[in-house]
Amino acid sequence: MxxxxxxxxxxxxxxxxxxxxxxxxxxxxxxxxxxxxxxxxQSILSGxxxxxVFYRIFGKEAGYVVLFVSKDxxxxxxxxxxxRIAFSKHAGNGTxxxxxxxxxxxxxxxxxxxxxxxxxxxxxxxxASHVAAKIEDEKRDAKKKSAKKxxxxxxxxxxVGGNTGGTQFFIQNYxxxxx
Numbered sequence: 001m002x003x004x005x006x007x008x009x010x011x012x013x014x015x016x017x018x019x020x021x022x023x024x025x026x027x028x029x030x031x032x033x034x035x036x037x038x039x040x041x042q043s044i045l046s047g048x049x050x051x052x053v054f055y056r057i058f059g060k061e062a063g064y065v066v067l068f069v070s071k072d073x074x075x076x077x078x079x080x081x082x083x084r085i086a087f088s089k090h091a092g093n094g095t096x097x098x099x100x101x102x103x104x105x106x107x108x109x110x111x112x113x114x115x116x117x118x119x120x121x122x123x124x125x126x127x128a129s130h131v132a133a134k135i136e137d138e139k140r141d142a143k144k145k146s147a148k149k150x151x152x153x154x155x156x157x158x159x160v161g162g163n164t165g166g167t168q169f170f171i172q173n174y175x176x177x178x179x
Contacts, residue, residue: 005032005061009022012068012079015072019068022124022131023038025125026132031132070102099118099120
């Protein structure tokens with residue numbers, strides 16, 4: 001399933017200045033980002049059961065979920081519910097990235113020992129760079145896997161006299177014509 005968003009941002013409103021800056025950095029990287037306060041995301045939430053929408057976005061529709069963990073985050077029910085949804089639906093595959101912005105940790109029941117993907121920073125540029133790099137690495141790996149699968153399935157393979165090759169190339173004659 002193709003994700004609706006490359007990344008969704010979960011945060012406490014007290015941390016919105018930092019998160020908004022990260023949002024704009026991620027958008028500059030041409031990533032699709034769910035950040036609830038912006039108009040295009042507000043339209044997704046408008047008139048709908050927000051709990052259901054958040055469950056869908058943080059659980060299924062975002063390729064990555066970034067949790068901006070702070071003293072305010074861990075005491076608020078909505079961000080903590082978003083964190084629980086993200087960890088339960090992403091099943092330890094490393095696509096949940098808790099960012100510890102003030103040294104406050106997530107509750108132990110949410111820590112995922114199978115895939116440590118935690119990051120500590122309160123620098124918006126560093127956070128965005130870290131997240132964008134993870135997403136880019138995943139996209140590059142997915143392209144490589146797709147290319148290997150296509151080659152294994154015989155796609156894009158030239159068959160000449162029973163001999164096959166994974167790359168097609170042209171040999172030019174001395175006069176520059178393709179032959």
